[in-house]
Amino acid sequence: MSMNENDFCRITETAYLNQENTWRYRAIVHYCYKKHEHMQTYVYPEDIYHKLRKDVHFQEYSFEQLEQDLAQLVAWNDLKPHQETGRARSILDFKRRKFRYQCTPYTVEIERMIGHLQSIGEEFGGSLETTQFDRILHALRELIEHADTFTLAELNQTWLDLQHFFSSLVQNSSDYLAHLNSAKVEECMQTSEFILYKDKFSQYLQSFVLGLQRSSLKIEKLFNEGKESHIEKNFVRLADYQLQIPRLGEQQSREAYIEDFRESYMVMQDWFVGTGYRTSELQVLYTETMDTIRRITRFAQRLAEQHQAVRSRKNDYLYLAKWFAGCRDNREAAELSSVLFGASCVRHFFVQTRESDNIDAHIEDEKPALVEIRPRVNTYRERTRQIAIKDQREKKMELLRDYLAERAKHDALLDALVVDGAITLEKLPQISMEVRKTLLGWVARCMQQSTGEIQTETGRIVKLVWNSKEKRKICLRCDDGDFLLPAMKLMVKKGEAF
Structure with missing residues (x-):
């Protein structure tokens, strides 16, 4: 995405929102904006003054302050003045230069944004509409498969529908999940009234997940199978349609329009399909939705357990009291108590794990365990014995020789994979797990370097060669299974860098 000078400039049209006299500027601009919305393009200063004086x-x-404020808003390009000549009755009136004012396009959009911000409040809204996936699928299929039969106007409308459905899906889903993850909603989930809404929330989220699963694979397939030349042709036709619309002033070039369409299409494709180095946002949305379902279920289960814990046990205790009342003597009552409530005044010791795994074995059949009790004083120290230091050089040398031999064998396996100075992963035979870990480790280290090449501990110079835009996958066969990855090649040589 390229940047131009306008992306770094200050937006002077928003200056009236943060000034010492903002309350006056905003009142004037808002009145002019309301008149613009009611199809009254031009506003006279007298009308503005009489309206403000009612507050x-x-x-x-x-009125002099109003004229100064209007002049300042004109300087910030929030209002555009038009000289009023129709009401001049004399040369003196004409020289006084009476104006009427019109909102600029920037001002209209700023006021619309302010109205939208005031309407949404402090909480997130949004929704999870499964129909958005079906609409995106239909619009995308029309754009990729049937665009040749459309006129320029029909093609443009299909493109606008696709963008609208995609932006609605992204915005509404992110806002709704943010709403469910907000602190206020989490507090509501911890109340007992939430149990009544648990099933409704879960069914709503589950229906969204089902709609996502039903349409996502079809959308991903359309993006993957769409021919780039055909899509570029549609972008050219869309640019031609925009150039046909008569516009006064500076207009974008054909290449600028095509670049905008291409960038928007790539954003949608990456959102549904992902890239070579990160998963798709669709998968992230699926994961977050499933996590939200699990979180709602956990809250509901916890509330149900708490409700069960505080439930009155009066009837249960009365039933048990009848058992105790029917006991013949104190011993029988004690035996019943030990069964119901466990033995009282029991001391527990931690000992070694029991040797028998038989759950039916009696405690009398278990061997006794010895527990060493040490004095609880700060001056107690265990007795130590002096041990002679043994010479371990022979053992260390033997371990070193084994390691070097294993390393030489591993390097020989790697050298055998090099053909004409390169390791082509697609052409490799079945390899061991150790070799696979080494090759993938080289790939990971190369991708972290801007030059794409590294030097290994054995002196090899390794450079990664691959096309990040290529969607084709290859299969790397290993002893412990198959590994799917993009088509890659490792250039290997010893000595200086490439």
Whole structure:
């Protein structure tokens, strides 16, 4: 994505929102915006003044102050002045240059944004609509498979529908999940009233997951099978349609339009399909939705357990009391108590694990365990014995020779894979787990370097060669299974860098 100078400039049109007299500027601009929304393009200063004077905050506001504020808003390009000549009755009136004012496009969009921000409040909204996937699938299929039969206007409408459905899906789903993860909703989930809404929330999220699973694979297939030349042709036709629309002033070039369409399409494709180095946002959305379902279920289960814990056990205890009342003597009552409540005044010791795994074995059949009790004083120290230091050089040398031999064998296996100075992963035979770990370790280290090459501990210079835009996958056969990865090649040589 390229940047231009406008991306780094200050937006002077928003200056009226953060000034000492913002309350006056915003009142003037908002009145002009309301008139614009009611198809009254031009606003006279007298109308603005009479409107503001009706408010208690503008009781001491003078017409001269209004003219100064209007001049400042014109300087910030929030209002555009038009000289009023129709009401001039004399040369003196004409020289006074009476103006009427019109909102600029920037001002209209800023006021619309402010109105939208005031309407959404402090909480997230959004929703999880399964129909959005079906609409995106239909629009994408029309764009990729049937665009040749469309006129330019029909193709443009299909593209606008696809963008609208995609932006609605992304915005509404992210807002709704953020709403469920907010602190206020989490507090509501911890109340007993949440149990009544648990099933409704779970069914709503599960239906969204089913819709996602039903359409996501079809959408991903369309993106993968779409021919790049055919899609580029559609971008050219969309640019031609935009160039046909008469516009005054500076207009974008054909290449700029095509680049905008291509970038928007790549954003949608990466969202559904992902890239070579990260998973798709669709998979992230699926994971977050499933985690939310599990979290809701956990909250509901915890509330149910708490409700069960505080339930009155009066009837249960009365039933047990009848058992105790029917006992013949104190011994029988004690035996019943030990069965129901366990033995009282029991001391527990931690000992070694029992040798027998038979759950039916009696405790009398278990061998006794010895527990060493040490004095609980700070001055107690265990007795130590002096042990002579043994010479382990022979054992160390033997371990070193074994390691070097194993390393030489491993290096020989790697050298055998090099053909014409390169290891082509697609052409490799079945390899061992150790060799696979080494090759993938080289790949990971090369991808972390800007030059794409590294030097191994054995002196090899390894350079990774691959096309990140290629979607084709290869299979690396290993002793412990098959590994799917992009088509890659490792250039290997000893000595200086490539």
